[in-house]
Amino acid sequence: MDSFEWNKIAGAVLGTALFVMVVKIGTEAVFYVPPLEKQAYVVEGVEEAGAGAGAGAAAQKEEEAPDWAAVIPTADVAAGTDVAKRCAQCHTWDKGGENKIGPNQWGIVNRPRGSQAGFSYSAAMKNKGGMWTYDELFHYLRSPARWIPGNKMAFVGLPKAQDRINLIAYMRTWADSPAPIPPPVPKAETPAAAPGAAPAAAGGDAKPAADGKAGAPEAPKK
Secondary structure: OOHHHHHHHHHHHHHHHHHHHHHHHHHHHHOOOOOOOOOOOOOOOOOOOOOOHHHHHHHHHHOOOOOHHHHOOOOOHHHHHHHHHHHOOOOOOOOOOOOOOOOOOOOOOOOEOOOOOOOOOOHHHHHHOOEOOHHHHHHHOOOHHHHOOOOOOOOOOOOOHHHHHHHHHHHOOOOOOOOOOOOOOOOOOOOOOOOOOOOOOOOOOOOEOOOOOEOOOOOOOO
16 A cells, blocks of 8 residues: 555544544534533432532531430430441441451440451551540541541441431440440520619610610600
8 A cells, every 4th residue: 555545544534533523512512511500419428529528527527416315315226227237248246246348346336446456447547546436426427438538438428317326326235335325415505684784674665864774664745
């Protein structure tokens, strides 16, 4: 095959590529669809695309943990048992149970983080330190990857707070003696009235006197 034939083949390939490019650009211009501001359909348990790890962690920190003294006694432990079935592929929670993909969870509530014997924890989990308190479990189970970035747990998490409460109530039974329930959260007190403040008079607003003391309501003019 001479050089003229090769030139024709190369020209045909380049021409086709240019034609495809022009069609693509023209199609995008004619049928342009603006990007959605938010997801049209939200899949439960999956963070929105584009939300960074920092944004997810910040959102979780804004979620208040419940008053455990109030919610644990009323939690549905049977429902927590059903939620725990999602964990059975990776964990055991019987006393002396084996480590699987994840560590055995017996005695997990108030246990030091990364302390299960014989399990190889990620550096992120070991460096986190601290205890698996009720609050920590509540936040972590919402989204493990965002609460402790870099840990090995691939579970997407439990977005519903009640599912986590029920599960933690069940997790509390994985011990010879269930972990103590934290004390009740103190209720905010109603601000006391300022000293010397007079109550509002019924049937009309009290008019302050010249010396700054509250006076009697002004009599209606005839």
